[in-house]
Amino acid sequence: FRLIYYCISINNGNYTFQALVEDTTMMFSMIFLTFMSIMYGSSLMWLLFPYPDLLVFPIECKLMPLVFVLSGAILGYNMSFLYLSDNVWGLLMNFMVTYMSGMWFLPVFSSLLLYPNSLFLSKSYNVIMDSGWGEFLVSKSLPAFSSYFSFYISKYQFNGVKMFLLSFIFIGFFFSLL
Incomplete structure (x- = not known):
């Protein structure tokens, strides 16, 4: 009900x-x-x-x-x-x-009572998987990817010609693998 x-x-x-x-x-x-x-x-x-x-x-x-x-x-x-x-x-x-x-209390029984006290590795998994993998994929993945991508864009802009040439080398290497 x-x-x-x-x-x-x-x-x-x-x-x-x-x-x-x-x-x-x-x-x-x-x-x-x-x-x-x-x-x-x-x-x-x-x-x-x-x-x-x-x-x-x-x-x-x-x-x-x-x-x-x-x-x-x-x-x-x-x-x-x-x-x-x-x-x-x-x-x-x-x-x-x-x-x-x-x-x-099903989410509490499945994760929160067991992970923090008994399994230390599972405590880190709790943050990634059990606390809502769907929430991470739907709402947090785009900002995380944007932050990750903007970090490399800023490196690319600050290093000028060196990063420009390295990007061509990596793209050429990637297409040679295909």
């Missing part, structure tokens, strides 16, 4: 959404994992319950998913009226804004 609510709601607590387009080569692993989880999940169910003609559960177990879904929907709908980021309380309670506008 939370995902549907955030996709179609008007007020999202000033939480930004990103629409990233991914092609089939990037999505192949996710499609493969989904397919394999469905196949192996169904085969595991057939192994655990070889005769699924009758499963007897108490009434609490039957109603528990319905109670959790309805209570989550009611709580989420009531929390949407708080406008957490429109007043000073929303700015002071940044944890509450982050929790209400995110999909549970």
Whole structure:
């Protein structure tokens, strides 16, 4: 319900959404994992319950998913009226804004609790990959490339003839490799 609510709601607590387009080569692993989880999940169910003609559960177990879904929907709908980021309380309670506008604690569980304390190499990978590779590619790659390119343009302008001739040598070497 939370995902549907955030996709179609008007007020999202000033939480930004990103629409990233991914092609089939990037999505192949996710499609493969989904397919394999469905196949192996169904085969595991057939192994655990070889005769699924009758499963007897108490009434609490039957109603528990319905109670959790309805209570989550009611709580989420009531929390949407708080406008957490429109007043000073929303700015002071940044944890509450982050929790209400995110999909549970899944990003925190996947990266932020494990990387900084246990794996030092993964802490550097966290900056590059897990903290939003799409954000880096979409919003940060063009300024980074422009800065990188402007550095070499300034070197080219300050060195005059030497860099001009070296650029012809490198271009000629590049085309000779092709």
